[in-house]
Amino acid sequence: MEKNNKSAAHPYIPNTIPEVQRQMLDEIGVDRIEDLFAIIPDDIKLNRMMNLPPVLTEYELQRDVEKLLNKNKSAKEKLNFLGAGCWQHYVPAVCDEINQRSEFVTAYAGEPYEDHGRFQTLFEYQSLVAELVDMDVVNVPTFDWAQAASTALRMAARITGRKKVLLPATIDRDKLMIIANYITPDLSYSLVDYNSETGELDVEDLKQKVDAETAAVYIENPTFLGIIESQGALIADITHLAGALFVVGVDPSSLGVLKPPSQYGADIVCGDLQPLGMHMNFGGGQAGFIATHDEERFVMEYPSRLFGIAPTSVEGEYGFGDVAYERTSFAHRETGKESVGTQTALWGITAGVYLSLMGPYGMQELGQTIMQKSQYAAGLLGQVEGVQLKFTSPFFKEFIVDFTNTGLSVAAIHAKLSELGIQGGKDLSQDFPELGQSALYCVTEIHTQEELDQLASTIKGCLAALQEGVSV
Structure with missing residues (x-):
């Protein structure tokens, strides 16, 4: 870029005015912008001009993008x-109405100076999901079920001090890929076969594979293939006999008719919140949850935020805030047990709205x-x-x-x-x-x-x- 070529400045890209660029380069002692990329080997640099389409006006760009988008077919057309x-579930209008309120959409971190009810709504969400899964503690949502399962397995490994987990062979292969990427190389995993006639877990294969190195046995109920697993209590007994923790992934929309995993021995429950008031979106609209009993060994291994309620100095007044914030990756940063980062709190609020609207009888229906x-x-x-x-x-x-x-x-x-x-x-x-x-x-x-x-x-x-x- 020539030093005095003012026409090279881009209206939407910052610091493209030549004089500003020159000042910045002089400040860091670099002659050209290209010198910043000298560390990149030449053999992987593009050595030709890119074949880009002609420049479009804003209207032309909008028209082209709309043509591309119109090729999509959604569940409304098919x-x-x-x-x-x-999954395609009905989303009550109130879910969209509440989660688009400015105090929720814009309250990114939810700290006191910007919290306008967000702490309370997340506490209410946690309480409602806890009641649904019959557990005591629920986290602020993870990105999706796969991350929730991965984090639950790492929690189990930290609690037990063991390095091996067992997963069902019926697991979604996309989810398996994420779990494997998330837990390795610290942990290893093996797949437990399923019964070719019933589709349920092969308990004999489980007995062969669970041992003193097993941190957790993970199953899903219903399974990825839709089967209702009736052997939950037996699997829990086998798992606990080996000194491992029993982790169960669940679709919350099933819990109006199926027994929650806690009632057949689950130590950690996780799952997907998408059925609870969230539209299907490509690349979004997913959120996962983790739930445990209110025991210190579980609570202190959550890497994600937990919200609680406590009395204030004013009699009869209560406030909402973080529980054991010091255990989180937000507090520990690079030395944390596990990095969580941004979470899908807005979807937690949405799930809370959905559950409060449906109630126990609504979920049963x-x-x-x-x-x-x-x-x-x-x-x-x-x-x-x-x-x-x-x-x-x-x-x-x-x-x-x-x-x-x-x-x-x-x-x-x-x-x-x-x-x-x-x-x-x-x-x-x-x-x-x-x-x-x-x-x-x-x-x-x-x-x-x-x-x-x-x-x-x-x-x-x-x-x-x-x-x-x-x-x-």
Whole structure:
């Protein structure tokens, strides 16, 4: 850049005025901006001009971006049966109304000078989730379920002083990748097989793999494949006999009809808050929680913030604030047990609003509705020629549809469904090849009987058309 070339200054990029750049370079003793990148090897530097499109005006840029965005199809345009970690639930309008209030959206850190009820709302959120999972302590949300599970496992390792964890072989492969990245190399993990008939954990394989080095046994209930795990108490006994901690991941939308993990021996409960009032978003709208009993050995291992209530100097007045702040990575910084950083507190507030609106009976009704509709859908699909349902155990809102006997791939079937305005379930053929050409379908309270009938009839028509090689 030439020193006096004022036209080179960019209106939106700071410090591009040549005189300002020259002053900054002189201050740090560097002749050219390029010298700042001298440490980068030449063989990985781009040695040609970038092939960039012509400069656009603001309006032209807006129009181009809108064209790209218009290619997207959301669950409003398509009938959606895809879950697998991000589920389509009804979001009450009050959830959006509350979480967009300025005192919550702008109160980033929530310190006293900027706290306008944020501490209290997070305390209320923690209290409501604690009641739902039947635990005492709940953290300010993590980014997602995967991070919550990872942190829970590291907590267990610090508490037990052990270095090995056991995970279910039915775990979501994306979640497994995150957990592995989060806990290694400090901890190692092994997968515990599942029963090929029921889909539940293979307890005999668990007995073979759990030992004196095991810090934690982690399961999910319902599992990633939708199965309701009925062996929770047995798995807890096996785990505790080995001196390990029992960590259970849970979908909170199931807890209106399923027993909370604490009641069958869980030491740490974690899960995803997305079903509790959060829209499906690409790259956002996820939040995870961790819950434990109110015991010092658990509380002091939380790396994330916890909010509590305490009386003030004014009689009858109460305040809300951090519990044992000194244990957090915010206080310890680089010497902390685990770095948490920014957390998804706004989604915690949203989940609190949702739970307060639903109440115990609302959550029970939600769970019953989901089970009834998912059972109805599975029954219809199981009647389609060539289609089978995997596993004999009960399931919650997701179930496996096996297309293997149709002679067609899930990819081909789902492509045809997409053409007809239906988003099929998650293709499992790559992550779980032992299940053949199977897909994980999700049905929630938002699906109507008419839509479920439409799914079954459309799949039947697609299979016939693909097998005969004709268009639908």
